[in-house]
Amino acid sequence: MPRTMALSLLFVFSCSSAQAEIYRWIDANGSIHFSDKPPALQPHSQVQLRSTATVPMNENIHQAERISRQRKELDELLAPSSKARYAKARRKQGDRDKQCEKYRQQLDRLQTRLRAGYGNDRGNSLRQQRRELSHSFSLECMLN
Structure with missing residues (x-):
């Protein structure tokens, strides 16, 4: 609550003319105070206000x-x-559907070849192709 009050006081004082002197001090309870008159018994500091931006x-x-x-x-x-x-969107959607179906067919063929058995070098090559096709399929068909 004291912080909110202090901020609102600072706002009010910042809206006043640039010539006004604002003083800030902290009391024994740790609350921050602002005033246009310096406190008599408290150590205080003068607040420097910036000019308003237009x-x-x-x-x-x-x-x-x-x-x-x-x-x-x-x-x-x-x-x-x-x-x-939506005419343009429909054309794009139709083209994209054809491309996605093509990716699905290629992935199915690769998966069949991988299940059929292979040597190490051939398997690595097939898995690399599957990764590349899966990546393209994800980018073009799932994320859009």
Whole structure:
């Protein structure tokens, strides 16, 4: 509670003019105090306030306008009556489904060859191919 009060006092004092003098001290209970008048019997220090920062608002206004335009375009694309809605995504999905099926078939063939028996060198080569295909399958078919 004292910390919250101290922070709110610091905020109030920081909003005042830069000419005001702010003093900080810690009492016998360990609570931090802020005041515009120095305490008579407590050791204290003067708080140095930084000047307030100003940000030009015109950049924010332009950014807000750009975002509004982008949202409007997106709403038009996603509208149920839009002819372009998901068309590109459907084409990509169809191509991706074909590629994923191809990866599955290749992995099945490799797994069959691995089960059939092999020598050390051939087995290492087959396992390497399986790792590469599994990695490609995961990236293109499972993560997207």
